[in-house]
Amino acid sequence: MSKMVHVTTLLAGSALLLSMACKANKADTSRVIANVGGEKITEAEFREVVTTLSPDPKEAQTFLNDPAAREDRAQLANRIAMSRAISAYAKQTGLDQEPSVKRQLEQQQANVYFQALAKKRMPTAEPTDEQLLAFYKEQVERMKAQGGTAVPPFETVKAQVAQGYKQQRMAAISQDIQKEIKAKVPVTLADDYRPASE
Template sequence: MRKPILIASLAAGLALALGCGKPASKDASRVIASAGGEKITEADFQGLVKALSPDPAQAASFLSDPAAREARAQLADQLAMQKAIVAYANLQGLAKDPGVQRQLERAQAQVYFQTLIQKRLAGAEPTEAQLKALYDERIAALKAQGQAGSVPPFDQVKGQLPNLWRQQRQQEAAQELQKEIRERIPVTLADDYKPVAAPAGQ
């Protein structure tokens, strides 16, 4: 299991989940970390790891494998420090700073958008036919540019195509989501603030 990568991905999501100002769930589990009176219980920690890890088996291994003990400790320390930073920033009055609030709103929108895309793509795996269609599409584009002379056959590059397919699906899902959001949540701009090129989805 690639624990450093898991820690990095979990830390970002857990920071938002634990620092969003909601009270911690009431449970009787052991407190594993605290900062400025804010507590992180073992149940909170486990629940968040399971919720935010893309692979349930990986999350379970991360939470139980004795070899992952140091990785768990590092993550708990990161989370406690994040709570401490939030508490310190609040003492400095940043919670009422309009500039900070705008940055937080922007970051929150980005996290929401990425999460919505991930939910749409959850469990999506390309079929052989989809990979072949993607390969043929790329070959056609290279031929149009006069660069398809040394392209390896499909069977040789098939193993590399799923990642390319996922990237393409993420881009398509982002465009679809933006279009849906604009249809459900009307967005208007003053004439002198309208972009020359129409935004995606319009």
């Protein structure tokens, strides 16, 4: 049951963004599970949302098919429908045209794109003990160079070393993505708006 709850929690936050953009390109003849202001949400679309957002395909299938997950599915379908209703209402009232809202949506969209790029490049395999030990030794040397003295043994801090290793990898991937983007989409700032680091 906890896995189903995990999927629901994971999907709940992300579903709001994806559900606004998730439209079937080809004719979808699956059962309609919700109608939001005349716009239909189909079972196939719902399945696509779940499988796209779940990190584990088996967990997604359990979420979609297990009778015990019925209420979790209903809650997610309700969240997706409500996010569509909010988007429709924003368009009806002109809220989607307000400059501050447009800027926030643009920033959120850029964040989603960046996270997707980073996710594609982040290795899915856990780091090996050799990689972790090499990272640990680098950190010990850095600490010694800064005057640190007490260093716990590797086995004692292995879990923290793994977390630090992954964070360092993500930071390196983020920098690589930013460099690649700047190379393909040149950005020029006026002198008085350019960060001192550039």
